[in-house]
Amino acid sequence: MIRLEKRPQPSRAWSMATPLVAVLATMVMGGLLFATLGKNPVEAIRTIFWEPVFGEFAFYYRPQLLVKGAPLVLIAIGLSLGFRAGIWNIGAEGQYIIGALTGAGVGLAFYPMESWIIFPLMVLAGAFGGWAWAMIPAVLKTRFGTNEILVSLMLVYVAEQFLASMSLGLLKNPEGFGFPGSRNLQQYASAHNGEIIAGSGMHWGVVAALIAVIFAYILLNRHMLGYHIRLTGEAPRAAKFAGVKPARLVLFCLGTSGALAGLAGLFEVSGPSGQVSIDFNVGYGFTAIIVAFLGRLHPVGILLAGALMALTYIGGDIAQGNLGLPSAAIQVFQGMLLFFLLAFDLLTNYRIKLGTEGAL
Amino acid sequence: MSTPPLLTIEGLTKAYPGVVANDHVSFTIGTGEVHALLGENGAGKSTLVKMIYGLVKPDSGRMTLRGAPYEPAEPRAARADGIAMVFQHFSLFDALNVAENIALGMENPPPLRDLAARIREVSETYGLPLDPFRTVGDLSAGERQRVEIIRCLLQDPKLLIMDEPTSVLTPQEVQILFQTLRKLKSEGTSILYISHKLEEIRALCDHATILRLGKNVGECIPAETSARDMAELMVGTALKTPERGVREFGDVALDISGLSVPAPSAFGTALKNVHLTVRRGEILGIGGVAGNGQDELLSVMSGEVTCARDAVKFDGAPIGHMGPTARRALGVLTAPEERLGHAAAPDMSLTENALLTGSVREGLERNGFLKWGATRAFAEKIIQAFDVRTPGPDNAARSLSGGNLQKFVIGREVLQRPEVLVVNQPTWGVDAAAAASIRQALLDLAAGGAAVICISQDLDELMEISDNFAALNEGRLSAPRPTAELTVDEIGLMMGGAHGMEVAHV
Known part of the structure; x- marks a missing residue:
């Protein structure tokens, strides 16, 4: 019989190794999955993990990694602060949408004026929009004790309806021949979040994501607020004893994650996507939850996890195109990654013992 | 036989x-x-x-x-x-x-x-x-x-x-x-x-x-x-009984009057009209059977639960509305009964746990930024002064035995030079030698002019160290009396006697 025995303290080695082991296990099981679908598993895995970075068309895919990875990292960093403290913002997707709408809205309000001040104003508006949307579950939780998981999640669907209404109404391009969707911000120089170095994929969102990683790292490791966040997650009663005010922490964590998600939305709408449209959001807000956990809620881990996730997205797309793998298989593959990560995570705190010795 | x-x-x-x-x-x-x-x-x-x-x-x-x-x-x-x-x-x-x-x-x-x-x-x-x-x-x-x-x-x-x-x-x-x-x-x-x-x-x-x-x-x-x-x-060794010494009582340090707090949960205990004073140099023992309001009383004194301003006074100034941090700044320190999860975070290192209550009085932060070097030094000081058996301050709190963690938790408060120290079950689950050293530390603290409140279910402990004794029973606190004058029967009655239980006569 196999049983688990709690370690006296968390194993540092396993804590570092689990993401790698999880990726390896995902490769093995994913390979089996692809094999049963009649594809060459080695070829499929190679396409997903190798092709985007070192393949023939890598010059095209590498910038895409940054474009896909940046919003994931930016949102996941915000979420990880709350997750560390046991505050569950599941609605980053909604805050992402609202941030894009408020940011783009500010930009479009200035059209066609050109000024350097417009883009910074849009950035502020995007962050504000996401922050405000996240304040709804935060205030409801601190005032009335509602569950932030439910409220933030449901507000995603409200935000989606709002997005549809905006792209069909207020923000619709007046010169767009009646098609839904706003003006293309890529064609409006003052509002365009263009590449900082041509061909690199590096836009302001990537810069913001890197800054967020550094700030989160300093906050969690060097600042009292970060210590209180960790303490609240590990032992809520001890946190209260230490003098942490839970309500203040809820407002901070939800607000910060909302603002970062709003920023991600703004950088996306003013850059790679270019316009507000009905199907503008593609699930970054939800995938970022996986990225946050895959990165073990650690800023540097999230940076790596965001890169890995972007890789499976792009590699998955290539595999769909080149090998004819169904998109559902790619989603299963991504799901496996989270599953194995959480499963192997157990080994950080427990060790496996064989035999029935001493079992109850 | x-x-x-x-x-x-x-x-x-x-x-x-x-x-x-x-x-x-x-x-x-x-x-x-x-x-x-x-x-x-x-x-x-x-x-x-x-x-x-x-x-x-x-x-x-x-x-x-x-x-x-x-x-x-x-x-x-x-x-x-x-x-x-x-x-x-x-x-x-x-x-x-x-x-x-x-x-x-x-x-x-x-x-x-x-x-x-x-x-x-x-x-x-x-x-x-x-x-x-x-x-x-x-x-x-x-x-x-x-x-x-x-x-x-x-x-x-x-x-x-x-x-x-x-x-x-x-x-x-x-x-x-x-x-x-x-x-x-x-x-x-x-x-x-x-x-x-x-x-x-x-x-x-x-x-x-x-x-x-x-x-x-x-x-x-x-x-x-x-x-x-x-x-x-x-x-296994000859026991050393703590030295009481002779102490002078000073001014009233902590004064609780007319304190009533509703029960925090369905099966918690409400505090009902609690009065107590403790002077500098005095150890007040609070006995009682578990679950009669001990946790609730401690959380009112630590500031985890706030109450009317005037219900709790320190050196005559109202502190009932203050949270734990403000009270620590004044020198009102506490050590709760539950070590893992309340007094200490199980998965955090001893250094991080030293920061938990020590940040204010030990100056372990500047503008919100943490001084890890000073914090680690403080943790090492606790480990040394209270003979905490652990390989070092980087070990997680949960890796320590209950008694060792208790020494750490008590030591962390004692070394912060409290004006008032409130401890709940300070020697619960601690071996006799360590218990004696913890009691000695409390006595020394009182001798140094601090006011100490010791909440405990161990009557022998309270008889040994406390100057005055009161008992909690269903959220009410009996009037404190000098310990030396009390008999076991009287203490039992203060604790609520047989709680309405009686012997069936067979």
Whole structure:
């Protein structure tokens, strides 16, 4: 019989190794999955993990990694602060949408004026929009004790309806021949979040994501607020004893994650996507939850996890195109990654013992 | 005693990773004998009785029950062989009534009405009156213990194991329990009585086996052995009694008046019109059975629960509205009972745990940025000054034994030079030597001019160190009285007497 025995303290080695082991296990099981679908598993895995970075068309895919990875990292960093403290913002997707709408809205309000001040104003508006949307579950939780998981999640669907209404109404391009969707911000120089170095994929969102990683790292490791966040997650009663005010922490964590998600939305709408449209959001807000956990809620881990996730997205797309793998298989593959990560995570705190010795 | 042996234990050994819990333990329990198992926390008493009760399998050794080999695979097998056990921590559902709780533990429970009749019958026979239809959540600790005892007695056991049964009882309730146990003994039931309270063992038990660090270090007849000799067998060294010294009382440091706080949860305790004052240099002992408002009183003093401004005063200034951080800045420090999860974060290192309460007074932060170097130095200072056994301050709090973590938690507050220190159960689960050093630290603190409040369920501890004594009973605090003038009976009455329990006269 196999049983688990709690370690006296968390194993540092396993804590570092689990993401790698999880990726390896995902490769093995994913390979089996692809094999049963009649594809060459080695070829499929190679396409997903190798092709985007070192393949023939890598010059095209590498910038895409940054474009896909940046919003994931930016949102996941915000979420990880709350997750560390046991505050569950599941609605980053909604805050992402609202941030894009408020940011783009500010930009479009200035059209066609050109000024350097417009883009910074849009950035502020995007962050504000996401922050405000996240304040709804935060205030409801601190005032009335509602569950932030439910409220933030449901507000995603409200935000989606709002997005549809905006792209069909207020923000619709007046010169767009009646098609839904706003003006293309890529064609409006003052509002365009263009590449900082041509061909690199590096836009302001990537810069913001890197800054967020550094700030989160300093906050969690060097600042009292970060210590209180960790303490609240590990032992809520001890946190209260230490003098942490839970309500203040809820407002901070939800607000910060909302603002970062709003920023991600703004950088996306003013850059790679270019316009507000009905199907503008593609699930970054939800995938970022996986990225946050895959990165073990650690800023540097999230940076790596965001890169890995972007890789499976792009590699998955290539595999769909080149090998004819169904998109559902790619989603299963991504799901496996989270599953194995959480499963192997157990080994950080427990060790496996064989035999029935001493079992109850 | 010349009674025939009921249970013989020979060479029982059980090792856990890193520790040998029992090392070739042997003893014999006679029929109708009350046998004491004496030892400090961590001496291996619990492991031993778990093996007898079938919860843990021994690595080696033999048990013989009434002449036949006895190897229980699980508690059910042990119960079938007539062995019953009352645990220190009750396994009862608050929301169900007594009869329902007892039915849940039975293999084939009879209809509730028949069961209730049997509960009444057994409870009256053994002097343990109990209404089978009362909700367990409303019962006192002593009454809950009765539920557990009656649950055992319904099985008609040959051997009843009782794990620290008096830790939740007032002195009066202890007397009632002892009468019941003596009656059981007179009917031929053997009792294995686990405790570290020597006077109880001397009053009740026929034989005692003393365990130290998993080894059987001696046997004695308690009635013929002095408590001091037994204590020294148990601890292994001569005991040092803390020095009280002579102290002068100064001004009133902490003043609580007319404090009422509603219960934090359905089965919590509301504090009702609590008054207390403690002067500099004074140690106020607060006794009482667990669950009578101890946690609630501590959280009002720590600032985790705030109240009316004037209900709590420090040096005459109102602090009732202040949170924990503001109170620490003034010098009002506390150490809660629950070490893991309340006083310390289990998965955080000792350094991080030193920061938990030390940041304000030890200056461990500047503009919100943490000084890890200073924090680590503070943690090392605690470890050294309070002899905390750990490889270093980077180890997680949960890797420490309970006693060592307790030393760390108390040391963390004591070293911050408190003006007022409130501790709850400061020596719970701590070995005798460490307990003595913690008590000494509290006495030294008072001698240095701090006001100390010691909330404890260990009456001996309170008698030893406190100048004045008050008791909590259902959220009310009795008026403090000088400890030296009190008798055990008076203390028991302050704690609520027998909580409305009485002995059925048989």
